[in-house]
Amino acid sequence: MIVDIDLEKCTSCGDCDPVCPADIIHMEEQGGRLVPVLKHVEHCVTCFNCEIFCPVQCIDVHPIVRRRPLPW
Amino acid sequence: MLDTIGRLIDTDVLVVGAGAGGLWAALSAKRHLPEGRVTLLDAHMVGRTGHTAFSNAWMVVVTPDDDLDACVRDIVEGNEWIAEQELIREVLSVSHFQLLEMERMGLVFPKEDGRFIRRPTRGLKVTKVLKPDGGGLEYCWRLRKALEAEGVDLLERVFVTDLARDDGGRVTGAFGIDGRTGEFVIVRARATVLATNSVTFRAGFVRDLTGTGTHLAYDAGAVLTNAEFGYLRPGTPKFYFEGITFAIQDGARFINAQGEPFMEHYEPGWADRADVQLLSKAMVQEKKEGRTPLYLDMSLIPEEERGQYLQSSVAWMDYFFRKLGDRARIDMFGRTEYYPLFQMTKLGIKTDAACRSSVPGLLAAGLAQASCASHFAGFHIGACNGTGWIAGKSAADDARRLEGPRVSEGRARSVKTEVSAEWRDGHEKSDDDLLRALQALIFPYQVSILKHETRMRQALEELDAIAERGARSRAAHVHGFVRLRETRCMVETARLMLEASLLRRESRMSHLREDFPDRDDETWLKWILIEKGRDRPRLRTEPIATPLVPPPTPRGLSRKDRLNAR
Ligand SMILES: Cc1cc2nc3c(=O)[nH]c(=O)nc-3n(C[C@H](O)[C@H](O)[C@H](O)COP(=O)(O)OP(=O)(O)OC[C@H]3O[C@@H](n4cnc5c(N)ncnc54)[C@H](O)[C@@H]3O)c2cc1C
Numbered sequence: 143m144i145v146d147i148d149l150e151k152c153t154s155c156g157d158c159d160p161v162c163p164a165d166i167i168h169m170e171e172q173g174g175r176l177v178p179v180l181k182h183v184e185h186c187v188t189c190f191n192c193e194i195f196c197p198v199q200c201i202d203v204h205p206i207v208r209r210r211p212l213p214w
Numbered sequence: 215m216l217d218t219i220g221r222l223i224d225t226d227v228l229v230v231g232a233g234a235g236g237l238w239a240a241l242s243a244k245r246h247l248p249e250g251r252v253t254l255l256d257a258h259m260v261g262r263t264g265h266t267a268f269s270n271a272w273m274v275v276v277t278p279d280d281d282l283d284a285c286v287r288d289i290v291e292g293n294e295w296i297a298e299q300e301l302i303r304e305v306l307s308v309s310h311f312q313l314l315e316m317e318r319m320g321l322v323f324p325k326e327d328g329r330f331i332r333r334p335t336r337g338l339k340v341t342k343v344l345k346p347d348g349g350g351l352e353y354c355w356r357l358r359k360a361l362e363a364e365g366v367d368l369l370e371r372v373f374v375t376d377l378a379r380d381d382g383g384r385v386t387g388a389f390g391i392d393g394r395t396g397e398f399v400i401v402r403a404r405a406t407v408l409a410t411n412s413v414t415f416r417a418g419f420v421r422d423l424t425g426t427g428t429h430l431a432y433d434a435g436a437v438l439t440n441a442e443f444g445y446l447r448p449g450t451p452k453f454y455f456e457g458i459t460f461a462i463q464d465g466a467r468f469i470n471a472q473g474e475p476f477m478e479h480y481e482p483g484w485a486d487r488a489d490v491q492l493l494s495k496a497m498v499q500e501k502k503e504g505r506t507p508l509y510l511d512m513s514l515i516p517e518e519e520r521g522q523y524l525q526s527s528v529a530w531m532d533y534f535f536r537k538l539g540d541r542a543r544i545d546m547f548g549r550t551e552y553y554p555l556f557q558m559t560k561l562g563i564k565t566d567a568a569c570r571s572s573v574p575g576l577l578a579a580g581l582a583q584a585s586c587a588s589h590f591a592g593f594h595i596g597a598c599n600g601t602g603w604i605a606g607k608s609a610a611d612d613a614r615r616l617e618g619p620r621v622s623e624g625r626a627r628s629v630k631t632e633v634s635a636e637w638r639d640g641h642e643k644s645d646d647d648l649l650r651a652l653q654a655l656i657f658p659y660q661v662s663i664l665k666h667e668t669r670m671r672q673a674l675e676e677l678d679a680i681a682e683r684g685a686r687s688r689a690a691h692v693h694g695f696v697r698l699r700e701t702r703c704m705v706e707t708a709r710l711m712l713e714a715s716l717l718r719r720e721s722r723m724s725h726l727r728e729d730f731p732d733r734d735d736e737t738w739l740k741w742i743l744i745e746k747g748r749d750r751p752r753l754r755t756e757p758i759a760t761p762l763v764p765p766p767t768p769r770g771l772s773r774k775d776r777l778n779a780r
Pocket residue numbers: 230231232233234235236255256257258263264265266267268269270271272273372373374375409410411412420421424425426427456579580581582590591592593594595596598
């Protein structure tokens with residue numbers, strides 16, 4: 143699941159928002175600047191798209207997802 | 215005026231869903247209708263979404279050196295005859311042309327001495343697969359670029375909620391909402407292709423992504439099929455791993471609680487190399503006989519071979535494996551507990567060999583189309599490529615042939631009112647509880663993997679209560695609304711899955727009945743067809759046509775009977 147965006151490094155390019163297939167990252171105005179805001183992170187599908195396409199590598203996705211009920 | 219109700223878009227061909235099926239359908243429609251307008255719509259960004267973007271993109275391709283008829287037979291037999299034979303032949307026939315097209319788009323398929331590097335795939339005897347460098351992400355991106363170059367319109371971040379129909383029942387486009395602003399969108403189209411994949415119950419990782427198109431088609435009167443089949447595969451909840459095939463080639467083994475490599479007992483020929491559903495079936499049997507937990511023992515893989523498992527040409531898997539050890543402290547190369555996991559259904563829209571559904575104006579491609587019930591590793595994308603091409607061509611023909619589409623203002627207004635009532639009520643509760651209740655009902659192996667009449671009837675009763683809760687639920691925002699619609703679609707899919715599983719009184723491929731453990735070719739070389747009834751689904755059966763690969767010799771008949779049958 144996505145865990146962090148380092149806003150100090152972020153250049154506000156907005157690339158991470160559209161590439162998210164789960165609608166987690168929303169570019170929003172904060173303090174006169176567009177920044178990526180995380181919403182509904184529990185619905186992140188751990189696809190790494192945001193981390194892959196961030197040009198300054200300031201996004202961190204953790205490799206583990208919440209468990210689903212097991213078959214037994 | 216429709217354009218006062220929402221954003222109105224007119225197009226000749228509308229393709230919904232931009233995975234492999236939809237990308238190819240849009241390209242094909244444009245090639246076959248160059249003068250017309252083709253629109254590819256997706257709830258997310260075209261080229262970066264769908265299961266396709268996150269797949270390895272291994273794909274079945276039949277080259278001129280191969281024996282096409284033998285490959286058709288291979289796939290039909292591998293599907294135990296649950297296959298649209300003529301459609302599969304068409305799909306395989308265009309696959310080499312599509313491969314060359316993809317090369318022209320800049321996709322690189324590795325070669326040796328000028329020949330494509332291909333490999334066999336689990337469960338198929340002669341049909342071979344290959345994959346492009348960069349896997350599904352690169353595949354989707356190159357196709358997107360090709361669509362842009364050829365003048366296909368892309369409509370992104372629109373979630374389709376309903377299909378539009380005229381008074382005669384013909385599908386004439388779709389209604390949807392902008393995934394961010396909630397703006398109502400009306401697309402009027404002469405022909406509509408649904409390529410929204412089948413339905414998952416959010417099985418984890420990218421299989422949390424699901425599609426709703428099969429149910430849009432169902433609501434519009436289309437016939438669905440293959441609800442009783444699913445995609446089962448061995449997996450671990452600890453990490454995502456698609457490399458079991460290679461791991462086994464390198465020495466890994468499935469073992470039971472007693473340390474026995476049990477697959478040799480169930481599949482003496484294939485053993486651990488058997489298809490994923492045979493592996494899953496054997497795991498369930500081991501469970502029944504009390505020999506769990508079951509493990510995949512990766513410690514048997516030699517040290518020098520391990521490096522390749524920690525990298526992948528598929529970008530997300532590469533990031534994932536690189537982080538697994540450091541961040542999650544998980545060592546893949548031990549004994550990891552494995553389970554048979556139900557990944558998604560095979561429910562799809564029933565079409566003819568030209569990918570036309572039973573409803574005029576509505577076509578289907580990709581996994582939303584029910585070409586067969588098992589796709590092995592490589593025929594998911596293989597079938598998507600081919601059905602996409604075929605559906606796009608048929609849609610172009612229909613767009614030329616059918617008169618201008620009519621969308622009534624009354625229907626547009628009522629859909630808009632219904633949609634906005636569901637997410638503007640200010641309800642704060644998300645659909646997650648509903649989803650968890652559904653998963654708790656479906657994921658236990660006694661319901662979705664090893665089925666039995668008593669347990670399925672019980673599950674159907676419990677499902678009614680979940681469906682009622684789903685119908686009452688409201689969302690606080692557009693994101694919640696989309697999730698809610700998806701979850702309702704899963705609930706309805708669970709119903710179709712249980713009803714069809716009750717009807718098919720035999721075991722075949724992923725459909726395993728504890729109370730009917732044998733395959734019954736005499737009675738069950740049939741499709742179970744599902745249509746929407748007044749309150750409940752209406753199910754009926756239809757014999758499977760076998761024009762190319764004759765049915766298997768009837769089992770259980772005496773030699774005398776068989777001779778008489780001739
Ligand atoms: C990790 C992984 C690896 C895989 N590897 C392989 C492999 O190597 N070879 C192989 O053959 N198969 C593989 N598969 C399976 C294969 O990827 C899929 O079966 C195939 O990509 C399905 O393609 P599709 O076009 O039917 O659907 P998708 O690619 O899922 O596309 C469907 C699209 O429809 C959109 N959509 C759905 N509902 C709506 C709606 N209501 N409104 C708007 N848009 C909507 C979705 O956003 C999505 O983009 C893999 C799958 C996974 C998850």
